[in-house]
Amino acid sequence: MSANLASLYADHLDTLKRRADEALQRGGFDALVVPSGRLHYQVFDDRDYPYAVNPQFKAWVPLVKLPDSWLVYVPGQRPKVIYLQPFDYWHVVPSAPSGDWVQHMDVVVIRTPEEALQHLPKDPARCAILGEAQSTVGAFAPNNPPAVVAYLEYHRAFKTPYEVEMMRAASRIGVRAHRAAERAFRAGASEFGIHLAYCQAAQQDAIDLPYNNIVALNEHGAVLHYTDRDRLPPKPVRSFLIDAGAGHVGYACDITRTYSHDTGDEFQALIDAMDVAQLRMCDQVRNGFDYRQLHLDAHLSIARILKDFGLITVTPEVAVETGVSSAFFPHGIGHGIGLQVHDVAGFAESDRGGTLPKPEGHPYLRLTRTLAPGMAVTIEPGLYFIDMLLEQLKDRGLGPSVDWGRVDAFRPFGGIRIEDDVVCTDAAPLNLTREAFAA
Structure with a gap:
């Protein structure tokens, strides 16, 4: 860790301590106790599911493969990490604690999960214990007190400078892998082959990626969460949509x-129009702007593109009012991002709880808060040719609003989605994705 990054991490910890102090006071607790998580095993089998670290744990320490460990914080004291390093010749054992984070923590190494009880606070009833029920050890069972969780999750939307640097590093890895995926597509690889090229370039296995890669050729681009990955490429290959992280x-x-496979065809022109519109949407990630309005503005922008390309016969305004635009753009404009791909508290009214409603008629929006400096969000407009949604327009008497001949010409291409990760600042937005592609 560089000197600058080490300083950012120290500041990040100070922020977490202040947040924890307030959260514990609100909940009436003396200590914050966070298990790292435990392996899940498949029913009637001895195979485990891929381990996923508790986000509340990895917020404090850069450790993502350390099951049955604990973070303990008592206001006014140094945080403690109870670090499981078992005697085990069947599996790779975590290496000894190392890195700049160690100097900020009291670190205790244990050899069995049960040994953690010797180092946890004396009274579990006075602890806010955040995690899954199966992380229980002895009397320490996660209680996830609402007042504590609401406060911590609400403020997790505001990324510290250290967290922005971690997301910037993730973006560089993701862009490197996206470039490899495009090369594989241009070389004629199948969806499965493109996926493997992506993982190789990211140097991350599928289970290490933050979500399941969406690698879609041709019509598969119209399936929003397509993850089947055919082993043979279609003939002919027309288009490629990839939604993948790191x-x-x-x-x-x-x-x-x-x-588009043919960079000079009309589908590529449609992609280019969406790209211009998406960049304008990214520029709306400004302090004080309601993310719900950004979503509604996106519908009007996409409706204008539909009109420009002759896909609809009505005005953009009418397309939005009647729900025609929703048949082409059925999901939300984006979501919070950070420790989790769909980061928490997207609907939180305040750090005491409450819910901010979604715009009427837009059930899939994942974020309804007003933007503020430090918030990191995705901006991902889409334009798809989804048969079942288009048929519903006919059922609702809105068939004349669409030029079906034009739609038929684009159906074989599936759809378009363009997504960037953008951080709200006091001034212009910071687009981590475009920054990485420009490097």
């Missing part, structure tokens, strides 16, 4: 790009 010490990037 991780760095527990922080995620989330990037989507769409390509």
Whole structure:
């Protein structure tokens, strides 16, 4: 860790301590106790599911593969990490604690999960214990007190400078892998082959990525969460949509790009129009701007593109009012991002709880808060040719609003989605994705 990054991490910890102090006071607790998580095993089997670290744990320390360990924080004291390093010749054992984080923590190495009880606070009832029920050891069972969780999750939306640097590093990895995926697509690889090229370039296995890669050729681009990955490429190959991320010490990037096989065809022109509109949307990530309005503005922008390309016969305004635009753009404009791809508290009214509603008629929006400096969000407009949604327009009597001949011409290409990770600042937005592509 560089001197500058070490300083940012120290400041990050100070921020976490202040947040924890307030959260514990609100909940009436003396200590914050966070298990790192435990392996899940498949029913009637001895195979475990891929381990996923508790986000509340990795917020404090850059450790993502350390099951059955604990973070303990008591206001006014140094945080403690109870670090499981078992005697085990069947599996790779975590290496000895190392890195700049160690100097900020009291670190205790244990050899069995049960040994943690010797180092946890004396009274579990006075602890806010954040985690899964299966992380229980002895009397220390996660209680996830709402007042504590609400406060910590609400403020997790505001990234510290250290966290922005971690997301920037994740973005660089993701962009490197996206470039490899495009090369594989241009070389004629299958969806599965493109996925493997992506993982190789990211140097992350599928289970290490922050979410399941969406690698879609042709019509598969119209399936929003397509993850089947055919082993043979279609004939002919027309288009490629990839929604894939990468991780760095527990922080995620989330990037989507769409390509036409023929860079001079009309589908590429449609992609280019979406790209211009998406950049304008990214520029709306400003202090004080309601993210719900950004979503509604995106519908109007996409409706204008639909009109420009002759896909609809009504005005953009009418397309939005009648729900025609939603048939082409059925998901939300984006979500929070950070320690989790779909970061928490997207609907939180305040750090005491409450819910901010979604705009009427837009059930899939994942973030309804007003933007403020430090908030990191994705901006991912889409334009798809989804048969079932288009047929519903006919059922609602809105068939004349669409030029079906034009739609038929684009159906074989599936759809378009373009996604960047953007940080709100006091001034212009910081687009981590475009920054990484420009490097």
